[in-house]
Amino acid sequence: QVQLEQSGAEVKKPGASVKVSCKTSGYIFTGYYIHWVRQAPGQGLEWMGWVNPNGGGTVSAQTFQGRVTMTTDASINTAYMELSGLRSDDTAVYYCARGWGVLRALNLYYWGQGTLVTVSS
Amino acid sequence: AIQLTQSPSSLSASVGDRVTITCRASQGISSALAWYQQKPGKAPNLLMYDAATLESGVPSRFSGSGSGTDFTLTISSLQPEDFATYYCQQFNTYPLTFGGGTKVEIK
Numbered sequence: 001q002v003q004l005e006q007s008g009a010e011v012k013k014p015g016a017s018v019k020v021s022c023k024t025s026g027y028i029f030t031g032y033y034i035h036w037v038r039q040a041p042g043q044g045l046e047w048m049g050w051v052n053p054n055g056g057g058t059v060s061a062q063t064f065q066g067r068v069t070m071t072t073d074a075s076i077n078t079a080y081m082e083l084s085g086l087r088s089d090d091t092a093v094y095y096c097a098r099g100w101g102v103l104r105a106l107n108l109y110y111w112g113q114g115t116l117v118t119v120s121s
Numbered sequence: 122a123i124q125l126t127q128s129p130s131s132l133s134a135s136v137g138d139r140v141t142i143t144c145r146a147s148q149g150i151s152s153a154l155a156w157y158q159q160k161p162g163k164a165p166n167l168l169m170y171d172a173a174t175l176e177s178g179v180p181s182r183f184s185g186s187g188s189g190t191d192f193t194l195t196i197s198s199l200q201p202e203d204f205a206t207y208y209c210q211q212f213n214t215y216p217l218t219f220g221g222g223t224k225v226e227i228k
Binding site for chain 1: 122155157159164165167170176208210212215216217218219220221222
């Protein structure tokens with residue numbers, strides 16, 4: 001079965017960077033985009049972007065352009081999201097997610113368990 | 122970016138009630154809308170896509186409708202496991218965007 005397993009919680013200081021991993025299993029890794037979505041405490045969902053493991057192409061929300069780097073390592077079926085220049089309002093749970101299928105790549109069916117990133121001095 | 126406005130932001134209802142949540146897009150998105158359910162401490166769960174297509178395994182008491190700018194999610198008879206927060210999401214145009222959420226609480 002499809003599984004997305006994320007790395008553990010992180011505490012970072014303002015201005016630092018954080019890199020969250022998303023290890024996948026149960027499907028052909030290069031066949032599906034990996035999306036990143038975040039959720040600040042008590043707030044709604046915010047889409048950050050996706051990375052295509054087949055070639056590494058990305059699309060990201062303008063809000064994060066210049067600060068977010070999404071990459072993959074197909075040898076270990078893992079996607080990464082690195083966010084730089086952290087601010088206190090980047091404190092959130094960060095999720096990786098995958099579409100249901102190739103034709104429904106933008107419907108987020110499979111989700112990781114989430115990674116809490118806390119930004120605090 | 123396309124803004125999605127959900128209403129109400131919260132509601133209280135009883136088991137067995139019919140509940141309707143609306144989602145309005147700031148511009149037309151055809152039928153490119155999905156609905157998610159999220160319970161506290163958990164990742165969202167995809168309920169519906171293409172505005173009205175029920176995801177496999179989702180109970181038939183959930184239904185969706187709409188196209189263009191106005192959409193609704195209806196729960197025909199609220200069950201205890203349905204108390205959660207619901208989000209709409211448009212996938213017509215980048216960036217993908219979500220509504221602000223509707224929290225369904227027990228009355």
